[in-house]
Amino acid sequence: MTQTARRGLQVGTIGQLVPRIDAPPKVKGEFAYASDLSTPGMLFGHTLRSPHAHARIAGIDTTDALTMPGVHAVLTHEDVPGDKTYGLEFADQPVLAIDRVLYFGEPVAVVAAEHPEQARRAAERIRVVYEPLEPVAEMERATEQADLHPDRPTRSHGYREDDRSNVVRHMVIRHGDPDAAGDVSVSGIYELGIQDQAFLGPESGLAVPDGEGGVDVYVATQWLHVDRAQIAPCLGLPLEQVRVHLGGVGGAFGGREDLSMQIHGAMLALHTNRPVKIVYNREESFTGHVHRHPARIWAEHRATKEGRLVSVRMRILLDGGAYASSSTAVCSNAASFALGPYEVPNALIESTVVYTNNPPCGAMRGFGAVQTCFAGEGQMDKLAAALDIDPVELRLLNALAPGDTLPTGQTITGSLPIAEVIRAAAALEPPAPEELPRDPLRLPGGAGNTTRGEGVRRGSGFAVGFKNIAYSEGFDDYCAARVRLFDDGSAEIHCAAAEVGQGVTGVVLQVARTELGTDDVRLASPVTSQVDSAGSASASRMTWMAAGAVRDACRAALDERAARGGRSEVDVERIYRHPRTTPLDPETGQITGERAHVAFAACAMKVVAEVDVDLGLTRVVWIGAAQDVGKAVNPQQVEGQIEGGTAQGLGLALMEEIQTSGGLITNASFTDYLIPTALDMPPVESVLIEDPEPDAPYGIKGVGEPPTVVSTAAIVAALRDATGRGLTRVPVRPDDIVF
Amino acid sequence: MRISIRVNQADHEADCWEGESLLYALREKLGFPGSKNACEQGECGSCSVLLDGTLVCACLVLAAQADGHDVTTVEGLGDGDDLHRVQQAFVDAGAVQCGFCTPGLVMATVDLLAHSAAPSDDEIREALSGNLCRCTGYAKIFDAVRAAAEAR
Numbered sequence: 001m002t003q004t005a006r007r008g009l010q011v012g013t014i015g016q017l018v019p020r021i022d023a024p025p026k027v028k029g030e031f032a033y034a035s036d037l038s039t040p041g042m043l044f045g046h047t048l049r050s051p052h053a054h055a056r057i058a059g060i061d062t063t064d065a066l067t068m069p070g071v072h073a074v075l076t077h078e079d080v081p082g083d084k085t086y087g088l089e090f091a092d093q094p095v096l097a098i099d100r101v102l103y104f105g106e107p108v109a110v111v112a113a114e115h116p117e118q119a120r121r122a123a124e125r126i127r128v129v130y131e132p133l134e135p136v137a138e139m140e141r142a143t144e145q146a147d148l149h150p151d152r153p154t155r156s157h158g159y160r161e162d163d164r165s166n167v168v169r170h171m172v173i174r175h176g177d178p179d180a181a182g183d184v185s186v187s188g189i190y191e192l193g194i195q196d197q198a199f200l201g202p203e204s205g206l207a208v209p210d211g212e213g214g215v216d217v218y219v220a221t222q223w224l225h226v227d228r229a230q231i232a233p234c235l236g237l238p239l240e241q242v243r244v245h246l247g248g249v250g251g252a253f254g255g256r257e258d259l260s261m262q263i264h265g266a267m268l269a270l271h272t273n274r275p276v277k278i279v280y281n282r283e284e285s286f287t288g289h290v291h292r293h294p295a296r297i298w299a300e301h302r303a304t305k306e307g308r309l310v311s312v313r314m315r316i317l318l319d320g321g322a323y324a325s326s327s328t329a330v331c332s333n334a335a336s337f338a339l340g341p342y343e344v345p346n347a348l349i350e351s352t353v354v355y356t357n358n359p360p361c362g363a364m365r366g367f368g369a370v371q372t373c374f375a376g377e378g379q380m381d382k383l384a385a386a387l388d389i390d391p392v393e394l395r396l397l398n399a400l401a402p403g404d405t406l407p408t409g410q411t412i413t414g415s416l417p418i419a420e421v422i423r424a425a426a427a428l429e430p431p432a433p434e435e436l437p438r439d440p441l442r443l444p445g446g447a448g449n450t451t452r453g454e455g456v457r458r459g460s461g462f463a464v465g466f467k468n469i470a471y472s473e474g475f476d477d478y479c480a481a482r483v484r485l486f487d488d489g490s491a492e493i494h495c496a497a498a499e500v501g502q503g504v505t506g507v508v509l510q511v512a513r514t515e516l517g518t519d520d521v522r523l524a525s526p527v528t529s530q531v532d533s534a535g536s537a538s539a540s541r542m543t544w545m546a547a548g549a550v551r552d553a554c555r556a557a558l559d560e561r562a563a564r565g566g567r568s569e570v571d572v573e574r575i576y577r578h579p580r581t582t583p584l585d586p587e588t589g590q591i592t593g594e595r596a597h598v599a600f601a602a603c604a605m606k607v608v609a610e611v612d613v614d615l616g617l618t619r620v621v622w623i624g625a626a627q628d629v630g631k632a633v634n635p636q637q638v639e640g641q642i643e644g645g646t647a648q649g650l651g652l653a654l655m656e657e658i659q660t661s662g663g664l665i666t667n668a669s670f671t672d673y674l675i676p677t678a679l680d681m682p683p684v685e686s687v688l689i690e691d692p693e694p695d696a697p698y699g700i701k702g703v704g705e706p707p708t709v710v711s712t713a714a715i716v717a718a719l720r721d722a723t724g725r726g727l728t729r730v731p732v733r734p735d736d737i738v739f
Numbered sequence: 740m741r742i743s744i745r746v747n748q749a750d751h752e753a754d755c756w757e758g759e760s761l762l763y764a765l766r767e768k769l770g771f772p773g774s775k776n777a778c779e780q781g782e783c784g785s786c787s788v789l790l791d792g793t794l795v796c797a798c799l800v801l802a803a804q805a806d807g808h809d810v811t812t813v814e815g816l817g818d819g820d821d822l823h824r825v826q827q828a829f830v831d832a833g834a835v836q837c838g839f840c841t842p843g844l845v846m847a848t849v850d851l852l853a854h855s856a857a858p859s860d861d862e863i864r865e866a867l868s869g870n871l872c873r874c875t876g877y878a879k880i881f882d883a884v885r886a887a888a889e890a891r
């Protein structure tokens with residue numbers, strides 16, 4: 001095991017600091033994001049959305065809208081050529097609302113016009129007669145209210161049977177004897193608001209008819225092939241007639257797993273026989289993608305007086321919003337990682353996700369583990385206080401290690417250096433408290449100049465979190481890569497891995513250079529027609545999976561060339577799969593094979609914060625992180641993931657929440673939904689722990705999610721230390737500190 | 740209405756609807772998509788350009804207001820294939836991930852360094868606080884700004 005130090009810039013292969021190939025065009029403004037695309041004859045699309053969280057649609061009249069200047073098409077559900085519904089995992093979501101709307105912002109009709117303003121104005125002239133219905137607005141009451149999906153789209157998928165209304169998935173993990181008694185017991189209720197991915201590049205794409213009944217869709221997405229699998233049936237087209245190309249992606253964080261404009265743009269393009277571009281504005285973006293599930297979590301931890309965990313009980317309730325998206329997997333992930341990275345002999349974990357008329361929730365960086373890490377780490381601190389044990393020592397005492405068993409019965413066979421990340425983070429030294437007086441920018445309240453230091457208390461917090469890498473529970477998770485070797489010694493790589501900002505294009509090139517032994521490698525632009533699926537740029541899986549696929553394809557290409565005497569051009573495609581997983585037993589939550597999860601990655605974090613306890617204003621002073629990264633393929637980019645992932649967790653801890661009233665979003669702008677700015681982020685000191693993952697190519701682990709999983713918990717721990725308050729809900733508001 | 744704007748030291752003309760922002764005109768009418776459309780309400784800074792040398796959000800300026808004025812966008816900073824020192828510093832520091840905020844942050848940094856050759860860390864944080872980045876957590880952006888200042 002090694003700790004990686006910073007190195008100078010080099011160009012090259014795996015493990016080196018490689019400047020990003022996409023950085024020069026991005027700094028010059030030449031990189032083509034999906035919203036930058038333009039083509040002659042292009043129309044602009046606009047989406048009419050529901051102003052209600054729950055309503056029956058009594059009628060839609062597009063007559064006036066069609067007469068508006070510049071308008072070429074106004075389409076409703078009646079114009080959807082194929083399947084009327086779609087979904088990432090369950091086809092429970094209408095392409096365009098049919099006879100009801102289930103959430104605020106649900107698409108009802110789409111317009112194509114020559115100017116985006118013409119499209120917007122025409123959309124305002126569509127007459128939709130809504131009969132508002134009582135919204136299911138509180139997740140706690142959802143199981144007692146009318147079923148929003150009486151056909152139960154997620155039933156019969158191997159999940160536990162649950163007849164209560166609006167249950168998307170309910171699962172139980174029973175491990176050992178949950179009634180086992182300890183010497184001490186602590187309990188608490190923890191809550192998290194709805195977090196938005198808030199990627200800066202709004203949902204965008206360009207659909208171009210091919211003149212033969214098919215369509216090319218250029219879109220900012222995380223997974224080209226799963227987009228195609230949803231688009232084509234709704235258009236009534238075979239897969240081959242829909243080609244999905246990766247448009248430049250301005251961040252994703254899970255929010256581009258589900259479709260946004262893809263089917264709408266393609267419908268308008270095919271209907272008008274013109275290219276159609278759709279670009280959401282920021283307000284629309286808040287309704288244009290799924291969010292992080294808000295949660296309410298009850299937990300009880302029992303331990304011996306020496307601090308050994310004896311039993312943990314946890315009940316997790318997640319609000320999935322109006323449609324299923326990836327809620328069933330988030331529900332399961334929350335349960336799987338509910339105990340944190342600790343050896344716990346007995347546990348009972350119940351996790352439930354419900355349908356409501358709130359904004360639909362699905363994937364966001366951390367995927368269920370964020371919510372339970374916040375609850376679980378709060379509990380560990382409570383336990384440390386009850387036992388009068390140092391919080392770091394308590395965590396070390398219970399740290400999971402290879403060979404230990406998870407509550408699902410899975411034995412950890414790969415890498416999981418929990419104690420090492422805890423020790424490394426704990427060893428990081430924060431800066432000494434800065435003397436007063438000082439510039440108000442370095443005090444809580446900042447430029448608001450609200451204190452000169454009066455009422456400011458300093459606190460420190462510690463937390464550790466972990467989660468799975470790649471898709472779990474029996475999902476056939478694979479990645480394809482295609483390698484072409486040419487006579488001139490150059491190579492071309494095709495891989496549909498979505499570059500969402502995480503740097504996977506660099507990884508692909510590094511692997512190809514490493515395996516082929518040449519720098520003369522280019523990466524083709526990803527499109528579904530040239531290569532099989534790469535799977536999703538999600539679940540901290542893309543670096544591992546793309547590296548595996550490109551490695552295998554490169555080696556196969558070299559073998560084939562050698563078999564042909566070393567001269568001819570070759571073109572090979574290979575599919576890489578990680579070790580197979582199997583589902584959890586629906587009744588007990590126990591594994592049904594060797595593993596339900598492939599591998600794990602952890603991050604420990606130490607935080608120093610200052611709080612103005614009179615005004616409830618906060619300033620995070622310093623963060624130290626130690627992360628289990630397997631092998632740092634590109635150390636500079638790994639640090640970037642840690643720093644950026646930490647910032648998103650800081651946002652959830654301190655400021656980020658989509659506010660709703662009766663299901664209606666009330667803060668859909670960057671004026672009202674705040675994300676961390678340059679003034680909010682402290683320095684983040686990071687240590688990379690390289691403990692190779694035995695099942696992964698080059699020992700790689702994913703690195704994107706662990707810092708986000710843990711930073712919310714660690715930051716709130718520091719605020720609790722500074723204030724003495726319980727602070728069981730995030731984002732922490734000034735009111736929570738003062739009153 | 741017909742407007743004339745000098746963009747990156749070349750004269751351009753376009754027919755614009757009166758309600759169009761300078762950002763829309765640059766991106767959709769004049770062929771300068773480098774300035775980005777992340778919020779279009781002046782909160783994120785991704786559309787930052789220099790208007791007669793002053794840093795502005797192009798989304799908050801009407802195209803009509805820019806008629807007869809001089810605009811510098813991120814596309815106008817470098818010299819052919821040679822990057823401006825601020826652009827080069829962003830590349831070298833690893834300050835670019837998805838890059839959607841990058842053009843605005845590059846412009847804001849150019850503006851900062853024009854007014855303060857060797858800014859303190861607090862100056863940098865304050866000067867860039869109007870530019871949202873969702874990927875990097877800003878650390879490598881600060882590194883880039885310091886490196887660009889030193890590269891002068």
